[in-house]
Amino acid sequence: MSTSLLGWLRTGALYLVALLGTVSVAATLLSLPANTPEWWLKLLDFPRVQTLLVALGCLVLLPLLARRWHWGTWALALGLGSAAGLQASIVLPYSPLVPLAVAQATPAQATHRAATLRLFEANVLQSNRHAADLLRLVRQQNPDVVLLEETNAWWAHAVDSLGQAYPYHMLCPLPDTYGMLLYSKYPLSDTVRRFLQHPNVPSFYANVQLPSGQRFYLCAVHPVPPVPSEHPYNKHEREAELVKVGRLLQAQTQGPGLPTLVVGDLNDVAWAHTTRLFESQANLHSVRVGRGLYATFDAKIPLLRWPLDHVFVSSQFRVVELKRLAYFGSDHFPLYCELALE
Known part of the structure; x- marks a missing residue:
């Protein structure tokens, strides 16, 4: 040359x-x-x-x-x-280069099964038809609580068999990509479904009782992304659902209330201003901090991936395991988190 x-x-x-x-x-x-x-x-x-x-x-x-x-x-x-x-x-x-925001469970805590929770969260992608692959992942991980987002009537029917192993549930299938299905092996009480920001974007709230008799407060959310959209219509307004959830949880986490867990596809990254404001308001901590990125979106484009699916917990929780699961046809990878409650 x-x-x-x-x-x-x-x-x-x-x-x-x-x-x-x-x-x-x-x-x-x-x-x-x-x-x-x-x-x-x-x-x-x-x-x-x-x-x-x-x-x-x-x-x-x-x-x-x-x-x-x-x-x-x-x-x-x-x-x-x-x-x-x-x-x-x-x-x-x-990244693993900083101290953990949520401590790792001790061996004794991790093996005390009655006081641990296995959580499975996935945005299924409403147009995705690989429900069998999703159910296979659920069976492999054997979680105690399953949260599925972007679920419409087709998805509610496709995963209906989960009701056999998960007798407690909150179901809100919707045709606009904001439906949610929550399945639990453990009893749910004081269940509430709220529409904080948009009339067709739900969030779930419930008390969950572990086999140990301990209870915690569970919140499942899937707010709209911070971009203009028609369904729901959010042009010319800030997306404030997560901030409203944070305000709702303030009394729960700062007073003598139950331990608190928030899970869902936030449609925003872990380091976003709104996400960090929510953590501060609700006095919760991301299980990612000190562990890794665990980028769950976009599952189909490796070069454009960021952490959109989240788990936040109050100080009474410890992490046993956190991992991103295999691709099942959605644009999101599922997130699996096992927690121990002190």
Whole structure:
């Protein structure tokens, strides 16, 4: 290969690195407003890990490709370093590099089966027809509580057999992708179905009693994403359901109330302003912090994945196991979490 051709390739690669680097720096700067009303800026919250990797990659390649450094090269390097640092500070808590927000269960707690809860959560994708694959995963994991989102009448019929092993349930199938089905082996009491933000977007609330006799408060949610939509119509308004749930749970978690568990597809990432505000208001903790990303969406596009399905718990819980389960045809991976209650 001729020297001139190598020079052209090197120059082309440098321009590509400069372009990608500039985009990553701009995306980082535009994503900084914590509570912006602009939905298109809000979307920049999602690919923070991808933006971090692009910034780091460009930062490594820049000195290898740039023959002469001038003010533009130095400015780009400084911007890339700052962008990488900012993005890392935001996503680092969702890695094993920081202390656990929810402690790991001791061997004694993990083996005290009467005081543990196995939780299975999945957004099934309403148009998905692989119900048999989902039921196979449920049988393999043998959870105590199953929460399914995006369930319409077809899905309610397809998983109706769960009622044999899970005699306690809250069912709200809907045709607009916000239906929910909750199945439990353990008794549910004081069950409530609320529509906090939209008339066709439910959230579930119930007390759950473990075989040990201990009880906890369960909340299942699936708010709409922070983008304009027609079903439900949410244009020109902030998506506030999760904040309202946080306010409802304040008295439950800050007073002498029951231990609390919140689970669901939040349609938002773990590090989003709304998600962190909810954690603070409700005095709950994400089981991800200190453990890993556990990106559950998009199951079909490996390069565009982020953590949208969540489990939050109060201080009385300990984590036995947390894992992302296998693909079953949905755009979400299922999330499995086993918890021990002190």
